[in-house]
Amino acid sequence: MHVEDFDFHLPEHLIAQTPLQDRTASRLLVLNKQTGEIQDDHFPDVLAYLQPGDCLVLNDTRVLPARLFGVKAETGAKVEVLLLKQVEGNSWETLVKPAKRVKVGTELDFGEGMLKARCTEELEHGGRVMELHFEGILHEVLDKLGEMPLPPYIREQLDDRERYQTVFAEKRGSAAAPTAGLHWTEDLLAEVKKMGIQIAKITLHVGLGTFRPVSVDSLTDHAMHAEFYEMSKETAGILTATQKNGGKIIAVGTTSARTLETIMQEHGRFCEASGWTSIFIYPGFQFKGLDALLTNFHLPKSTLVMLVSALAGRENVLHAYHHAISAQYRFFSFGDAMLITDRNREK
Known part of the structure; x- marks a missing residue:
């Protein structure tokens, strides 16, 4: 499989330059990973795809003004x-x-x-x-x-540096925000808890290697930069119970996904663990630590597009991206969200 297989044309005006005033005001594209079906929603509608007994996994890293x-x-x-x-x-x-x-x-x-x-x-x-x-x-x-290390495609100044932090950011150490988490507010997370859905936190300090362009032709020749991760005993217990009881694990962001899959790959189960991961997830990868993924839209030919393609299929993902472009979704860090799941919306 080649890097060019994950290319697409993105009009520059769709790159979001500033965050929305209301974190939850973004749009939500829902992609059924089994059928390829696409649903256009708004971010608060994410609750309609969750059920009691599920677990939402958040990355609590905090960006350094580095x-x-x-x-x-x-x-x-x-x-x-x-x-x-x-x-x-x-x-x-x-x-x-x-x-x-x-x-x-x-x-x-x-x-x-x-x-x-x-x-x-x-x-x-x-x-x-x-x-x-x-x-x-x-x-x-x-x-x-220091100033916040905004990605190079964002040219506007950030008036409030907290808008490049999630509301649950705690542990300092990232060079970039886990941007799928930027859509959540305390109120919306409270709604999640009221529904009987667990919230578990992990830590992965995001490095810039995740976002660097892939400079090789074949995916098997690419080496990821290592990033520090950590999972507590409490989180491991919540995740283990969720799987045992038939609930679904929804990773918020590719950073959460990489942490979950690193631990499952290295230990075969959820457990208290920390270390450095250079896991590279691309089509052919077998997911063991998550059932659904909430993410933003990613750069062409990036390792992140490859990761979501591993979960939902390359053709499904590229079709969804082309739909998002034609529907004028906002892309990248301050852009709209995408939920990859196998559930239909609860009425």
């Missing part, structure tokens, strides 16, 4: 640094622009000395390992100096 703008200490040349993941201690894997300005030994200054960084290792694709120097707590320093 985009930093600084200067080279020696020359004053401007440099942009994006913190990706903590390597050890105060050393971080980062992306640097322009990378050619930063070699091993280069020292950078942010906020007139509030944060300093020294390059200790050069990586591929503009990556650098930077050793950070600061006083106090790093998260507080980032809150003062």
Whole structure:
């Protein structure tokens, strides 16, 4: 199977540049993964596809304001640094622009000395390992100096940085938001609980490797970047009971899906676990940890389009995407949602 098999043309005006004022106001395309049938709904209608005994799985990661703008200490040349993941201690894997300005030994200054960084290792694709120097707590320093790391296709400024966080975000560490979770509000989640549906939380700190374009022709040649995940004993118990009692597990977002499938692949059951996953899900993959997936619309030829195609079939997914384009759905991070399930809407 080739990368080109997952290509489609997306008019640029359908890329959502700003979030809707009401998180739940987005549209919802429902794709039946068995029949390929498509239903146009609105996001609150997602409740009509859930039943008592089901379990909704949320990723509670919190995005770091990890985009930093600084200067080279020696020359004053401007440099942009994006913190990706903590390597050890105060050393971080980062992306640097322009990378050619930063070699091993280069020292950078942010906020007139509030944060300093020294390059200790050069990586591929503009990556650098930077050793950070600061006083106090790093998260507080980032809150003062950093900006939200919005994807490059979003060119508008974000007025409220909390709109790039889910309402259930808790554990800091992501370089990008689990965007399928952005549609939920506390009120709508309360409705889910009233219906007798469990809510379980997992953590996967999203790295930019998930969104990078696939640079090989054959899917089997692609290597995913590793991302940290964690599942608690409590969540494992909820998920195990859901499966045992015949309920369905609905993953909110591809990050939740990858975490569930990583644990099932490595342990054969839901259990307390943490580690680094580089799981790559594409057609032919056998899902064991979820029954349905709530997600946004993804970039052409991306690993995320491949993941949803593994669940619903490539032809079904591409047909649904073409329908969404013709129906003027909003795409990507601040765009509309898609539910992949085998249920029809409850009347």
